[in-house]
Amino acid sequence: MLTAYPVHDIRRLEEAAIAADPRRDLMQYAAGALASVIADELVEGRGRVYGAQLLILVGPGNNGGDALFAGARLARRGASVTAVPLVGAPHRAGMDALVHAGGRVVGGAADVEADLGRYDLAVDGIFGIGGRPGLPDRVAGLVSLLDHHAVPVIAVDLPSGVDADTGAVPGAAVRATTTVSFGASKPSEFIQPARDHAGRVVRVDLGFEADQAVTELQQLDVDDLAAWWPYPGAKNDKYSRGVVGIDAGSTQYPGAGILATHGAVYAGAGMVRFHGSDEARRVLTADLPNVVYADGRVQARLYGSGWGEREDGAEVIAKGLADGLPAVVDADGLRHLPDGGLEPSWLLTPHAGELARLLDCERSEVEADPVGAAHRGADRTGATVLLKGATQIVAQPGRRSVLIAVPGPAWTAQAGSGDVLAGICTTLLAAGLPAPRAAVLAASLQAVTAAALPGPVPPHELAREAARTLGRLQQSAAPR
Ligand SMILES: NC(=O)C1=CN([C@@H]2O[C@H](COP(=O)(O)OP(=O)(O)OC[C@H]3O[C@@H](n4cnc5c(N)ncnc54)[C@H](O)[C@@H]3O)[C@@H](O)[C@H]2O)[C@@H](O)CC1
Ligand SMILES: [K+]
Numbered sequence: 001m002l003t004a005y006p007v008h009d010i011r012r013l014e015e016a017a018i019a020a021d022p023r024r025d026l027m028q029y030a031a032g033a034l035a036s037v038i039a040d041e042l043v044e045g046r047g048r049v050y051g052a053q054l055l056i057l058v059g060p061g062n063n064g065g066d067a068l069f070a071g072a073r074l075a076r077r078g079a080s081v082t083a084v085p086l087v088g089a090p091h092r093a094g095m096d097a098l099v100h101a102g103g104r105v106v107g108g109a110a111d112v113e114a115d116l117g118r119y120d121l122a123v124d125g126i127f128g129i130g131g132r133p134g135l136p137d138r139v140a141g142l143v144s145l146l147d148h149h150a151v152p153v154i155a156v157d158l159p160s161g162v163d164a165d166t167g168a169v170p171g172a173a174v175r176a177t178t179t180v181s182f183g184a185s186k187p188s189e190f191i192q193p194a195r196d197h198a199g200r201v202v203r204v205d206l207g208f209e210a211d212q213a214v215t216e217l218q219q220l221d222v223d224d225l226a227a228w229w230p231y232p233g234a235k236n237d238k239y240s241r242g243v244v245g246i247d248a249g250s251t252q253y254p255g256a257g258i259l260a261t262h263g264a265v266y267a268g269a270g271m272v273r274f275h276g277s278d279e280a281r282r283v284l285t286a287d288l289p290n291v292v293y294a295d296g297r298v299q300a301r302l303y304g305s306g307w308g309e310r311e312d313g314a315e316v317i318a319k320g321l322a323d324g325l326p327a328v329v330d331a332d333g334l335r336h337l338p339d340g341g342l343e344p345s346w347l348l349t350p351h352a353g354e355l356a357r358l359l360d361c362e363r364s365e366v367e368a369d370p371v372g373a374a375h376r377g378a379d380r381t382g383a384t385v386l387l388k389g390a391t392q393i394v395a396q397p398g399r400r401s402v403l404i405a406v407p408g409p410a411w412t413a414q415a416g417s418g419d420v421l422a423g424i425c426t427t428l429l430a431a432g433l434p435a436p437r438a439a440v441l442a443a444s445l446q447a448v449t450a451a452a453l454p455g456p457v458p459p460h461e462l463a464r465e466a467a468r469t470l471g472r473l474q475q476s477a478a479p480r
Contacts, residue, residue: 001218001219001220001221001224002189002218002219002221003184003216003217004184004185004186004187004189004190004216004217005184005185005186005187005216005217006164006165006186006187006215007129007164007186008165009184009215010129010184010186012213012214013183013209013210013214014026014208016208016209017183017206017207017208017209021207026206027062027065027066027069028069029206030066030182030204031065031069031070031073033182033204034066034067034123035069035070035073035074037154037178037180037202038054038070038074038123038154039074041121041152041154041177041178042054042079042120042121045120045152046120049074049077049079051078051079051080052074052079052120052121053079053080053118053119053120053121054071054074054079054080054081054119054120054122054123055082055084055112055119055123055151056068056071056081056082056103056122056123057084057123057124057125057126057143058083058084058085058086058094058125059090059125059126059131059160060087060088060089060090061091061127061130062091062130063126063127063128063129063130063131063156063157063160064085064091064094064125065091065094066094066125066128066156066157067083067094067124067156068083068091068094068095068097068098068125069098070123070156071083071101071103071123072094072097072098072100072101072103073101075101075102076101080104081101081103081104082104082105082106082112082119083095083098083103083104083105083106084105084106084109084112084142085107086108086109086136086138086139087126087139109138113141116145116146116149117151119146119149119151120151120152121154122146122152122154123153123154123156124143124153124154124156124159124160124174124176125156126139126161126174127160127161128156129157129158129164131158131160131161131164133163133168133169133170133171134170134171134173135160135161135171135172135174139160140161140171140172143160143161143172143173143174147175152177152178153177154176154177154179154180155176155179155180155198155199157179157180157181157186158179158181158186158188158189159179159194159198159199160174161173161174162174162188162197162198163188163194164187164188164194165186165187165188165369166188166191166194166368166371167187167190167193167194167195167370167371168194168367168368168369169193169197173194173197174197175196175197175199176197176198176199177199177200178199178201178202179199179200180204181203181204183204183205183208184208184210185201185203185217187371189201190217191370191371191404192390192391193390195391195407215400215401216401217401217402218401219403219405219406219407220403220405220440221406222444222448224444225406225444225448226473226474226476228437228441229441229470229473229474230428230431230432230433231268231474231477232268236270237270238270238271239271239297240270241268241270242269242299242300242430242432243269243296243297243430244271244272244273244298244299244301244423244427244430245298245300245301246260246261246264246273246274246275246301246302246423247275247302247303247304247316248260248261248276248302248303248305248306248307248330248419248422248423249276249280249305249306249307250277250307250308250310251277252306252308253306253307253308254276254279254280254283255280255306256306256307256331256419257277257280257305257419258283258284258287258460259305259419259420259460259463260305260306260420260422260423260426261274261280261284261423262287262420262459262460262463263419263420263421263424263466264302264423264426264427265288265290265291265423265463266424266464266466266467267423267424267463267466267467267470268427268431268467268470269426269430269431271290272288272290272291273291273292273294273296273298274291274292274293275293281293298325298430299326299429299431299432300326300327300426300430301323301325301326301327301328302328302330302423302425303328303329303330304328304329304330304334304336305331305422306331306419307332307333308332309332310332313333313335313336314336314338317336317337318338321343321346326343326345326346326347326429326435327345327346327347327426328346328347328348328349328422328425328426328429329346329383330348330349331349331418331419334354334358337358340381340382341382342381342382342383343382343383344382344383344396344434344435345384345429345435346383346384346435347383347384347386347435347439348377348383348384348385348386349385349386349418349421349422349425350377350385350386350387350388351387351388351418352366352373352387353366355373355374355387356373358377358381359373359376359377370389370391371393371395371402373387374393374394374395375395377395378396378397378399379398381397382397383397383435384396384397384435384439386425386439386442386443388443390413391404391407392440392443392444394436394439394443396436403439403440405443405444406443406444406447408447408448408450409450411455412446412447414456415459416459416460417459417462419459420446420459420460420462420463421443423463424442424445424446424466425442427442428441428442445466445470446462449462449468449469450462452465452469453465
């Protein structure tokens with residue numbers, strides 16, 4: 001599991017680390033770690049550090065200081081280092097160190113633009129955690145020229161221009177090949193589209209110790225998925241594994257019910273009872289003869305995928321609430337929720353547009369701060385929220401921390417993926433998992449399954465593959 005903290009909390013952790021050991025120079029430590037990553041990349045790219053052409057992009061803060069001190073270390077190892085101050089006054093001591101080590105400082109972007117292609121590597125020390133999203137125009141111009149010349153960029157702490165807290169990229173931003181992240185991960189390392197700007201992330205431990213008061217973003221990895229999945233054991237029967245009730249699909253959208261049922265079955269439900277349309281039932285009878293159509297005991301329900309315009313939607317959901325069973329509400333079902341008063345054992349699975357409708361805001365507002373929007377959705381409804389999209393985020397009512405699923409390939413964004421996902425989530429609720437864990441495991445299973453495939457497959461095939469993934473994960477799982 002990887003943990004990220006918002007900038008506000010990283011500053012607090014940094015202050016606490018300095019107070020605990022005032023003699024430790026965090027900037028020198030950071031610069032040393034940065035220099036060693038740069039040296040490794042130079043050796044990999046051209047065989048040695050000596051004689052390498054290194055360009056340092058310098059902003060007005062400590063981020064530029066880190067870059068300058070790292071540049072000084074590499075100049076001492078024989079690299080030819082050019083620093084270009086781009087915004088405001090650069091870090092004084094860092095500049096002195098670079099010049100003292102034999103580095104060159106030019107006046108501004110115009111002095112390097114003509115021959116950018118000669119640089120082996122550029123270091124982005126423009127803005128760090130003090131940066132506001134976007135880049136001043138002249139800086140954006142230089143950054144896009146570097147891209148044009150295919151000069152690899154190592155970002156110091158984070159790629160300048162991205163929003164560290166939200167992962168949004170509202171304007172120009174550096175696209176790094178590698179990011180050297182200090183002290184603690186930033187949310188932008190996990191959340192798209194900023195995650196793509198970071199490239200490979202090398203994390204440098206500065207000895208921060210998290211405390212209870214900080215907000216955490218916890219991103220699962222494959223080992224967490226393997227360890228947390230509730231594999232059926234020898235003592236399980238179909239009831240203890242969980243019976244899923246699916247009320248999904250409609251005459252207009254029969255496929256949604258079929259897909260959700262595939263998700264539920266292949267994720268290992270003890271039994272699935274299907275209460276959707278007759279068209280879907282005919283297909284399911286042929287494809288998945290284990291599905292049951294009679295009423296009877298269930299342990300979790302799914303409502304809403306492919307409902308379309310359903311007149312009795314609000315009534316069905318109200319009845320489900322009165323039953324007191326955990327439930328997943330997906331897609332069209334989200335239009336029929338009561339105003340607040342849901343339970344955290346209920347899991348809502350909106351994409352950005354559906355969450356915007358729940359929050360009475362624009363989709364762009366959700367995309368600008370997906371974690372914040374997922375929190376608001378959970379707080380407003382009282383339910384757990386899984387916000388689907390390029391980054392899959394799970395928020396709980398009244399809690400500031402969020403879970404983030406293992407990232408998967410972009411091709412899973414296709415019609416029907418959400419229906420399968422809703423089915424997997426319901427299987428995990430029926431198995432007795434709390435909604436947040438069910439949501440993050442289901443989304444992670446889909447991502448890990450897709451990542452192991454050579455390319456796009458339709459969602460019902462992805463559901464079948466998920467069962468194979470679970471078989472492999474179970475073998476590799478270390479008990480926790
Ligand atoms: N957090 C930590 O524990 C450590 C932080 N260090 C470095 O310090 C950095 C933070 O340093 P600072 O707080 O000085 O912040 P920055 O280096 O991010 O710079 C902030 C400055 O840039 C200006 N600025 C921000 N966005 C702008 C924009 N879009 N257009 C124009 N001007 C803009 C601000 O007004 C401010 O003056 C970290 O990212 C990291 O690189 C390291 O030295 C080691 C320890
Ligand atoms: K940077």
